[in-house]
Amino acid sequence: MxxxxxxxxxxxxxxxxxxxxxxxxxxxxxxxxxxxxxxxxxxxxxxxALSTDLSSSSEIEEEEQRAAAKIGKRVRVTAPLRVYHVQKAPDLDLNGLEGVIKQYVGVWKGRRISANLPFKVEFQIAVPEQPRPVKVVSHLKEEEFEYL
Structure with a gap:
């Protein structure tokens, strides 16, 4: 039983x-x-622990819906940002690059988390040694890019 x-x-x-x-x-x-x-x-x-509240509140659901509407939109980076985690393009400047929002990570499993860079943006970078563009993923704030 x-x-x-x-x-x-x-x-x-x-x-x-x-x-x-x-x-x-x-x-x-x-x-x-x-x-x-x-x-x-x-x-x-x-x-x-029987008194857990696993249901998401209405404001979290609204935030998820607003973020879901932004996923897939094209953006351009407006802030002067440099990333160093790309091996094929070290010291990469993201300012002016265009990319696509892939994910919003401010809400995880129905709960709000404290993500200081909540938007996951994917860029396609042309590298001279590579025949195809290199995909670069970076986390950004909403103030660091503009929608196209």
Whole structure:
């Protein structure tokens, strides 16, 4: 038979180790200290978190809808930005480059996260040694680009 602890994902189960009395104290204890054998020392009381709110609120849904409308739009970088993570084009200046918004990462799994660069933008860079353009992905703020 399934218990509540087995039907919920493990991330919602909170296990608390037992607390132990101090080994040496200066005064005698007010009550006798329980002696744990090996079996009881390894047991942990587990409580299940049943009051989790996994539903997204209306403002998060609105933010997701606004961001979904921006995905796929072409943008041009207006801020002077340099990226160093592209091996085939080191010290790449993104100012003036055009790209496509691929993803909005400000909301993850229905929850708002603190992404300081929430827009994932993909650029196609022509490199002289390569026959095809190189795809470059960079995270940007909305103030750093303009929509075309």
């Amino acid at each position: 399934a218990t509540p602890a087995t039907t919920l994902p493990p991330s919602l189960v909170l296990c608390i180790p037992p607390s132990y009395a101090p080994i040496a104290s200066l005064s005698p204890p007010a009550r006798p200290v329980p002696v744990f054998n090996n079996r009881t020392a390894r047991r942990f009381p587990c409580r299940v």
